[in-house]
Amino acid sequence: MEPFSHFNAQTIDDAVLILRRYSDRAHVIAGGTDLIGKMKDRILPGYPEALVNIKTIPNLGFIETRNGMVRIGPLCTLEEIANSEVITHHWLALTQAAARAASPHLREMGTIGGNICQDIRCWYYRNPNNRFPCLRKGGGRCYALEGDNRFHSIFGGSVQEGCYAVHPSDVAPALVALDGRVKTTKRTVPIEDFFSVSVQKTTILDADEIVTEIRLPLPVEGTKSAFGKFALRASIDFPIVNCAAAVTVSQGKAIAARICLNAVYVTPYRPAASEEAILGKPLTDVNIERAADAAVSGAKPLSRNRYMVQIARTMVKRALLACR
Amino acid sequence: MESVCLCPYCKNRFAGHESLRAHVVAEHGSAPLPKPDGYITLTVNGQSYEQKVEPEWTLYYLLHDKLGFTGAKQMCDRGACGSCTVIVDGKAILSCMTLAIECDGKRVETVEGIAASDHPLIEEYVKHHCMQCGYCTPGFVVTAKALLDKDPDPTEEEIRVALGGNLCRCGTYPQHPKAVLAAARKLAK
Numbered sequence A: 001m002e003p004f005s006h007f008n009a010q011t012i013d014d015a016v017l018i019l020r021r022y023s024d025r026a027h028v029i030a031g032g033t034d035l036i037g038k039m040k041d042r043i044l045p046g047y048p049e050a051l052v053n054i055k056t057i058p059n060l061g062f063i064e065t066r067n068g069m070v071r072i073g074p075l076c077t078l079e080e081i082a083n084s085e086v087i088t089h090h091w092l093a094l095t096q097a098a099a100r101a102a103s104p105h106l107r108e109m110g111t112i113g114g115n116i117c118q119d120i121r122c123w124y125y126r127n128p129n130n131r132f133p134c135l136r137k138g139g140g141r142c143y144a145l146e147g148d149n150r151f152h153s154i155f156g157g158s159v160q161e162g163c164y165a166v167h168p169s170d171v172a173p174a175l176v177a178l179d180g181r182v183k184t185t186k187r188t189v190p191i192e193d194f195f196s197v198s199v200q201k202t203t204i205l206d207a208d209e210i211v212t213e214i215r216l217p218l219p220v221e222g223t224k225s226a227f228g229k230f231a232l233r234a235s236i237d238f239p240i241v242n243c244a245a246a247v248t249v250s251q252g253k254a255i256a257a258r259i260c261l262n263a264v265y266v267t268p269y270r271p272a273a274s275e276e277a278i279l280g281k282p283l284t285d286v287n288i289e290r291a292a293d294a295a296v297s298g299a300k301p302l303s304r305n306r307y308m309v310q311i312a313r314t315m316v317k318r319a320l321l322a323c324r
Numbered sequence B: 001m002e003s004v005c006l007c008p009y010c011k012n013r014f015a016g017h018e019s020l021r022a023h024v025v026a027e028h029g030s031a032p033l034p035k036p037d038g039y040i041t042l043t044v045n046g047q048s049y050e051q052k053v054e055p056e057w058t059l060y061y062l063l064h065d066k067l068g069f070t071g072a073k074q075m076c077d078r079g080a081c082g083s084c085t086v087i088v089d090g091k092a093i094l095s096c097m098t099l100a101i102e103c104d105g106k107r108v109e110t111v112e113g114i115a116a117s118d119h120p121l122i123e124e125y126v127k128h129h130c131m132q133c134g135y136c137t138p139g140f141v142v143t144a145k146a147l148l149d150k151d152p153d154p155t156e157e158e159i160r161v162a163l164g165g166n167l168c169r170c171g172t173y174p175q176h177p178k179a180v181l182a183a184a185r186k187l188a189k
Helices: A013-022 A037-039 A078-082 A085-090 A091-100 A105-110 A113-117 A171-177 A272-278 A285-295 A307-322 B018-026 B059-068 B111-116 B118-126 B139-148 B156-165 B173-189
Strands: A005-008 A024-029 A050-053 A063-066 A069-072 A180-185 A188-189 A195-198 A201-203 A209-215 A223-230 A241-250 A253-262 B004-006 B011-013 B038-045 B047-051 B085-088 B092-093 B107-109
Touching: A013 A024, A013 A050, A024 A037, A037 A201, A063 A085, A069 A085, A078 A091, A078 A105, A078 A113, A078 A272, A085 A091, A091 A223, A091 A241, A105 B092, A105 B156, A113 A171, A113 A209, A113 B038, A171 A241, A171 A253, A195 B059, A195 B156, A223 A307, A241 A272, A241 A307, A253 A272, A253 A285, A272 A285, B011 B018, B038 B111, B059 B085, B085 B139, B092 B139, B092 B156, B111 B118, B111 B139, B118 B139, B156 B173
Parallel strands: A005 A050, A024 A050, B038 B107
Antiparallel strands: A063 A069, A069 A209, A180 A188, A180 A209, A195 A201, A223 A241, A241 A253, B004 B011, B038 B047, B085 B092, B085 B107
16 A cells, blocks of 8 residues: 555544545545555545544444434444344344345444445446546546446436446445434434435545434334345355335334335435335235335346346345335 | 664663653653654564554554564455454454554454464364365464354354355365364363
């Protein structure tokens, strides 16, 4: 790696001050499992001048249940979340998602805050030494459109940028299905609004903004949640498609449903038609099949990723079946 | 591998910052000097090391190239293969994706320490012939050691999951759970 400055932040304010001083030339580092790979491969045109280590800030690794919600600190590792009894009890989809992310080593290192802030894994974007200066690096075009797009979006590109790289997180769809909120140093937003697509950004975070907390409401009586992942390898692999669902059943009928697919679109993707299709109906095989059909009814696959449509449909079906 | 530190009062040279701090407190009655940037103290296999590191050094580079713990191996260098696994504060982590400068005050255990402690894993790995070329083996052993520390009686499935991040291109996978189970039995005795 090339030289850079390194700071151990003692408080969140401390970290924000350093980030501000470097404007957008500094990066926050927590687990580092995404960032260090990016820096080693020099995938970006610019190189960070400084890293701000937030692991030295005390008390950011909490899991607290209070006032009808759980508050999760951004430095909670995925392994801690996967092994948390309280999260398994109330928010099963999150446990399942955390346990399926990456490999055991990376789960010990990677944090939940870092997971939702991670960068895209598009193989043109990630090609070493900035070989493909694509749209997401401020360049002129998306190489996946005419290139090999077997792992790219099946629901179209981002509106402003025309980028087809999917969001690779396993944890994000679970947080969306569980109606999570993200608290940062500047605002608190629903997790769906947290993801956004622009040059070198996968979130709404400003250069001097840090995630400070993730909140999940306590599910109402009769709610079940589940997460499923399809990947080429069972261990240490990014998803081809994953899906989380949380369904509340009352008197035999689904009265609330949140479904979220990921790795199929530029941000975690909520198939609204699928949620509508299951609302007010019992979770029978037929209704679940219909909801699964609705989930991919708007699919616009590219030249080489038509196969993902069938997988996405099946993942929605499996997630809903697991919520019965 | 300790760096030379210059006393700001009398210009005497000291091996390592800890001895410099002791000197300025004793001889010059000064408050202990703050640690300069990039100085870290870490324990490797029970022995304490003081080291000046650059921000871009990974823990792997420090252990392997600077301190001479050549057991950890560099393979993918991107956190995808597990060959560089070491135990830091009880957790099996990838040293190629960890910055050395962020390991101040940490307790590191490498495969050398596991071998020196006569851990039954070493003997069982040899007995079950869990290697062909042997390049990935230290990573497997370290990961298995961390598992046995946490769970002295793992099931075969738990071992498979725990070793899921270690790749072996010789394909010795079926042997590993056998060796770890045998080592767990030996430890229980």
